[in-house]
Amino acid sequence: MLYALKIAIRYLTANKAQTALLVTGVAVGVFIFIFMSALIGGLAEFILSRTVGDISHITIEAEDRDPAVLIEAVPGVRAVSPQITGAGFLTRGAQVSQVSVTGVEPGRESAILDLDGYIVEGTARLGSGLIVLGRDLADDLALSLGQTVRLQSSGGATALLTLSGIFETGNGAMDGARAFVSLPVARTLFAMPQGVTRIEIKLDDLNAADATTLRIRSLTGLDAVPWTDGAEQLMEALNAQAQTGYFLKTFALITIVIGVASALMLSTYRRRPEIGIMRAMGAGRNFVVFVFVTQGALIGLLGGILGAALE
Structure with missing residues (x-):
């Protein structure tokens, strides 16, 4: 040979x-x-990162308790974000805009959506009396950093908040109608002294969403929903x-x-x-x-x- x-x-x-x-x-x-x-x-x-990268990979709708600690122990879970969400109105002078309010724990502002990465002015850090708005929404209300705005929930509760950050994602629906506040502020606005309305979960591998969802369901007994539900066309x-x-x-x-x-x-x-x-x-x-x-x-x-x- x-x-x-x-x-x-x-x-x-x-x-x-x-x-x-x-x-x-x-x-x-x-x-x-x-x-x-x-x-x-x-x-x-690229397509997955643009469509799924900044959204929750698994979502739990919950009201009575916060099982975030249990969920964080599940293998493959990168981050957990307990949230209180609801509708409200931002008022500055005679200008009023309807907004979708999301209350998140301070320190977990970028657990799901990379809010730090999208900030164009100020900071994403939330605290008592602070609010972060999208660029389009801030422009509609002629707001700049440090100015005060009144936020009223759908239930009638109000809070005076200071604009601490402005973000821009390129998504018009989010930049023009989303407001982020701290979880304690959201509890006051929506009269929820305990529990959360939603838990969003980010995974290390988004392709493992279905299997991880089953583990979370068996662990918490809550109805966890993976991002693949409703994403058949994608x-x-x-x-x-x-x-x-x-x-x-x-x-x-x-x-x-x-x-x-x-x-x-x-x-x-x-x-x-x-x-x-x-x-x-x-x-x-x-x-x-x-x-x-x-x-x-x-x-x-x-x-x-x-x-x-x-x-």
């Missing part, structure tokens, strides 16, 4: 231009294959994208194989006299086949290494 390898290498070096062309063709094909894999995989990750789109990626990568791989095989068949056809000489000297059919298969393998190996290096 060592002698067959030497013959295969000699065939490769006998026509350097043809060998270089074959190796380059394989390298380009491998480069395209790797590039397409990275592109399709990266696109899927999942179908991602699956369709993955299937398209498999098709394109398979097509690229087949093209590479056909190109190399065609070139080797032509090379084999041209070397019929040499094959006849080898057979006359006692070389078996398997030996001849091994020579040309080794030649193709070397071309594939060199092309693959070169194509991977181009990445």
Whole structure:
């Protein structure tokens, strides 16, 4: 077999231009294959990060108790955010805007939504008497940092709050109608001395939402809902994208194989006299086949290494 390898290498070096062309063709094909894999995989990750990255991976609607400590002990849970949510009205002078109020624990402002990362003015830190608003909402009310605004809940309770931060997510619905306050402020506004209305959970792996939801349900007895519920269209789109990626990568791989095989068949056809000489000297059919298969393998190996290096 060592002698067959030497013959295969000699065939490769006998026509350097043809060998270089074959190796380059394989390298380009491998480069395209790797590039397409990275592109399709990266696109899927980007879509998931933009659609699911800033939302709760698992949501629990709860009113009577706060099982956050139990949930934090579940493997795979990155962060837990107990919240009190409700509707309200922001008033500054004669200007009034309807808002969706979210009360979060101080220190957990960015547990689910990366509020720190979206802050464009001030700080995301919440405390007693502070409020954080979206850019569009602040502009509608002509508010700037340090100014006072009146927040009234749907139940009629009011609080005077100081604007401590302005965020901008690029989502018009959120930037124009979301207000964040501390959990104690929300308890006062919505008359909830204990418990929470919602618990949002962020996972290390969002694809493990279904399995983690089952663990949380069995642990707390509460109706936990994964982000995949109601996201059928997104999942179908991602699956369709993955299937398209498999098709394109398979097509690229087949093209590479056909190109190399065609070139080797032509090379084999041209070397019929040499094959006849080898057979006359006692070389078996398997030996001849091994020579040309080794030649193709070397071309594939060199092309693959070169194509991977181009990445």
